[in-house]
Amino acid sequence: MDLFEYQGKELFAGYGMPVSPGELALTVEAAVAAAGRLGCPVMVKAQVHTGGRGKAGGVKYAATLDDVAEHAGRIFGLDINGHVVHRVWIEKASDIADEYYASFTLDRSAKKHLGMLSAEGGVEIETVADENPEAIARIWVDPVDGLSEADCRNWVADARLPEAAVEGAVDVLMRLYEAYVDGDAELVEVNPLILTDDGRVHVLDAKVTLDANAVFRHEAYAAFDETQTRDERETAAHAKGLQYVGLEGDVGVIANGAGLAMSTVDVVNQVGGRSANFLDIGGGANAEVMADALEVINNDPEVRAIFINIFGGIVRGEEIANGIVGALERVNISSPIVVRLDGTNSAEGRAILEPHLSDHLRVASDMLEGARQAVALAAGEG
């Protein structure tokens, strides 16, 4: 679950991290009014769930209210890597003496938390990692022990931050770790972390990804879920509790299990087609879930054919077949459907589908064959 910069800063402020005063604006007028209250100069910053805002013209310095109006006018509606700007954050501008980079994330390989700190901030950390890897100081934190101040101090020393920034950096980094752990974040990143002209270490940007699995212990996170970037199809699927990811092809995919769903998307592409989506209906595969899934796919105007790929384990073939038949009675599906049903009692399941078969509903003997049929139907063949 990705947060906008302003949400991340709100979260950080809750842990006592120094952030600039600012306001969210949804219109140019609101942006100007916010700047009026904050006092110029301000920064006008596009709020999008992607990087590269600065390069795309989404972050601007405004010395006057006229500048705010001009910049906000250009930034609203701007397309940044496919993300259209609907929100702008107006915050008090800072005097920057120096820029650093700081982050915590989970190192899946080491199975520990990984902190990264660099005296070279303000640029993409991937670029620093490629061109000057020794400029990044890394610290691995055992979750059982947590981050001690002594270790944090050594880490700051490793990163060779200037003397003037050391105390402030240690304080901010200890709080950043607390926000990361306590907030159940997958990533907290501050780039740049700055040293101001008057010697304060200050948080100038916030990139936060939260673990959606931890929502149960963070009531406030429900609000963040509402501002996730989803296309129309993903919003509809999310409302039905389906595991759905929109893609750009014309073969709708339904499968049970994340691995099988991913594999189905791959196989459709392998035989020359393009999948319209990833959709995992989970282990149950009953009529209700199947109907929901078909409805979501049916509403995708790009879909020309649907491939249902189900492997029966504990759930038997009869139950799955009845689910499909039941779903088709409830939803009027415009595209032809190919069903591949395998595993437990698959023969019994196919027998249930048999009387319903037509040009519109076909069965395939295996996954590759099913994908081929669906791709041919999407292309108007077969």
Next chain:
Amino acid sequence: MAVFVDADTRVVYQGLTGSQGRYHGLLNRDYGTRVVAGTNPKKAGTDVEGIPIYANVAEAVEATGATASCIFVPAPGVRAAVLEAAQGGVEFIVAITEGVPAHDEALFYNQLRRDFPNVRLLGPNCPGIISPGQCNIGITAGHIALPGGPVGIVSRSGTLTYQALHELKEKGIGCSTCVGIGGDPVPGTSFTDCLAAFEADPDTKAVMMIGEIGGSAEEEAAEFIAGNMTKPVSAYIAGVTAPPGKKMGHAGAIVSGGRGTARAKMEALAEAGVKVGENPTEAGDLMAEIVAGLD
């Protein structure tokens, strides 16, 4: 022989009184697994179809000699359940539950390593483990697996594992043990752990590995295979066409910053001498070829 679990494994189910735990626990018992106990602090002294319920794992171990635990409790309770199992004295813990926060996983993974170095955790968010004909712990449909070896299976994905078991059975190929390590960011047991166990198991002659996008576990497995495995390995990696930055269902299945792509994993495995299939069927065919060539 098999790896991690066999006919002597005695299992206590944490969450046996819940609907999922009861359903799968009883199926596991029907399969032949020695389901010796369940736990629930509020229902100690009762039973589930003859399986005695104890207040906690320690009491269940004391009374029944349980050697393994299977966790079906809801995600918020998994952290406590894993530690309870380790403290209770079992040597093998299978956590089926999905949706466990990654920070919890990192915490109990490191806590187990430090305080209970001889305890093995499988999962969370995994289908479990089956040594066909001997022991089935978790949610795998037992009858889709043919007992006897010679193939060991290790997989990050549930349904693709069933698919693999099924395809091997259709070809008349048996399985020594099938381990579902789960799709989460911090799995208790890794590909490498399983590969090492299969390499040491005399009944396993070849290994089939099913991976997916995200992380670097497959690359680490490739390194292990190149340096340590004498037995042949076939592999399949799901997610070749997954777009960067989008999670594909599993908490761990994401391509981020150009890392964790299926192609990179396939190349690393192929370089280590693994026969890599482009789809599950091809991986099954490759395994059949390997098995046909075994002495």
